[in-house]
Amino acid sequence: MENWKDHFRSSPIRYIDHSDVNSLPSAMASFAVDDALAISVGNGTSSPTVRLWVHDRTIVLGIPDARLPFVAEGIGWLQTNGYRTVVRNSGGLAVVLDTGVLNVSLILPDVKKLGIHEGYQAMVDFTKYIFRDLTDKIEAFEVTGSYCPGEYDLSINGKKFAGISQRRVKNGSAIQIYLCVEGDGSERAALIRAFYKRGLQGEKGRFDYPTIEPETMKSLAELLSIPLTMEEVKSRIFKGIANISPGVVENDLQEIELEDFQKRMEQMIDRNEKALGDLA
Template identity: 25%
Template sequence: MNNLLASGSAGNAITELVIPALLLRTPNAPWSQLVHVYVPSGRTVAFSGRDLRSPGIAEATAIARAAGFEPVVRSPGGRMVAYDGGAVVIDHLDSTTDIRHAGASTFAANAEAHVRVLRGLGPIDARVGEVPGEYCPGEFSVNVAGEVKVVGSAQRVTSTGSLFSTVVQVAVSDEVHAVITDVSKALGYELRESSIAGLADYEPSLTAETVAEAFVADYRTRLGMTPAEVPGWALAHASTARGEAPFHVDDWTRAHPVTR
């Protein structure tokens, strides 16, 4: 079985989030691990199942849409995250893992690997750990100097493998900052606005594209991955996904199983 590495955006916000959900449901996957690293093609507010339990989810969805962000309920857990073309998204699928491999050890290993990549990009004091008042808080967030969150991850584990999804904030636009603030308020989440920042606030020469290239190089060497493309069948099927906001990735993939 192969370790495959794909890069580059595969479509709009819905398509990009449906693809890993489809790949996660692939029985007898022809890869051990498949990693997709990309710069998003548009603005997205990625909700989680947990967010849906908030009485403010309808208001949060309306805020996202009014701000020009596609509201999507992603497959992994965690809490809401918003991003645009100033971010890098990494979807890491592993067909060899199951529920026994979920939890802290996977988060810790990925966070440490991500910190090493960020420290190699310049004078960035990247650390593992939650900072006070951060959005989508987590023990294994990656921060800069203990002040701002720049990387967050979430996981989904099923009988067919695991999906570990990561968002790296490189250049946080005013629009992303505002929508994280406003949506968090609607959902009833505490937030310290000064905890929102990107890598470019510390190393201005960085772009989402250069950071994506750094992560591609890391996965290729660290996991011995072979360059590949997103499977054509997954891309074709995901591109047909449509639904009312917020679009539910798992509901759609269950209702529209793919046959290969």
């Protein structure tokens, strides 16, 4: 496998900071933005891009979650507790987004040359790199008992703090990670467990939904026993890409990207209406 840093060395890296919760109206918009960026990175009109994004009190669902036997009861309970729900366009199951969770999208070109596992591994290695002075104990494997379990769960001493998904659009790939930076990781897991309890009501459902054990999930601040903040992690990411690339260019969506964004946003709205109906 090529050195993961090679993805950053060929040209200046584009950096987009959407971590202000008011940057975009919803997580639905963030998925549409990543699609638009994957198109422009894939066709070469944009350099590889790192984008940060944050959404408060949002539960991002996978398609299987929308097929829970009592999904209306589950979503209704979340809404009663002040959470919005969005069905993502990438793989995975339900995750929690809030102001202590930093989402990072690494958007790379040449999907025909970049294998799916190589894309995941690039994000794993990048994450290890930005925290290299704090810990060498980050591991990637499926953490049983966590929400949205997968082969590329990131954990320290078996406690999960991050998960990775991947979305491929034309010749570009958006590798997305949610980093639970601050707050109570077990509390977030308990929230998703309660959602599944109401969505399943004792039935098995048509999918193998996870049995969530809240103690399997923590935030990085909890795991490292330091007052780690979102701002510090954002700074680490910026310095990290600056250290390994020829430069960093900061700019938001360009005109053609905004056109692609609008099209992808319409697709996201349609996807959510089809998946959730009146619950969308």
